[in-house]
Amino acid sequence: MDPYICITPDVKLGRDVKLSKFINLYGCEIGDETKIGAFVEIQKNATVGKRCKISSHTFVCEGVTIEDNVFIGHGVTFINDTYPRATAGAGHLQTEADWKVERTVVKKGASIGSGATILSHTSIGENAIVGAGSVVTKDVPANSIVAGNPAKVLRYIEQTQEVAE
Numbered sequence: 728m729d730p731y732i733c734i735t736p737d738v739k740l741g742r743d744v745k746l747s748k749f750i751n752l753y754g755c756e757i758g759d760e761t762k763i764g765a766f767v768e769i770q771k772n773a774t775v776g777k778r779c780k781i782s783s784h785t786f787v788c789e790g791v792t793i794e795d796n797v798f799i800g801h802g803v804t805f806i807n808d809t810y811p812r813a814t815a816g817a818g819h820l821q822t823e824a825d826w827k828v829e830r831t832v833v834k835k836g837a838s839i840g841s842g843a844t845i846l847s848h849t850s851i852g853e854n855a856i857v858g859a860g861s862v863v864t865k866d867v868p869a870n871s872i873v874a875g876n877p878a879k880v881l882r883y884i885e886q887t888q889e890v891a892e
Contacts, residue, residue, distance in 0.1 A: 738757070743760045750763055755773045775793045787805050858875070871883050
């Protein structure tokens with residue numbers, strides 16, 4: 728095994744997955760023919776579909792589902808807690824028992840631009856495009872282009888050709 732790749736035994740890798748150096752994968756599932764760039768972390772209970780591209784410096788936290796044919800740009804960050812805290816009521820460091828993972832879904836064929844932040848409890852619709860640097864705070868409709876902070880619909884994509892399966 729490559730000393731610059733950290734993959735725990737509980738990771739499920741599909742066939743022909745391409746992995747760059749300096750990645751950290753644990754407890755996640757990666758679909759066939761997906762490519763993962765350098766300095767990417769994908770946490771436990773996260774799922775990445777088939778034929779996806781996860782670009783460098785991206786963080787995919789627990790509770791994120793990325794469906795097939797999705798592009799994730801450089802430095803994209805997913806969030807899984809609306810009100811994160813370091814400590815619990817009595818002042819001790821929080822453990823997994825002190826909070827609940829909040830889910831996020833990126834639907835088939837979507838693209839997320841570099842530097843975007845995707846908050847929890849959101850869904851990015853099929854074939855939607857999230858502009859670089861955007862902050863997604865609510866659901867993104869299918870076939871839409873959103874951008875800004877907070878991300879807003881700019882327009883809808885005309886379906887002139889069928890998206891490859």
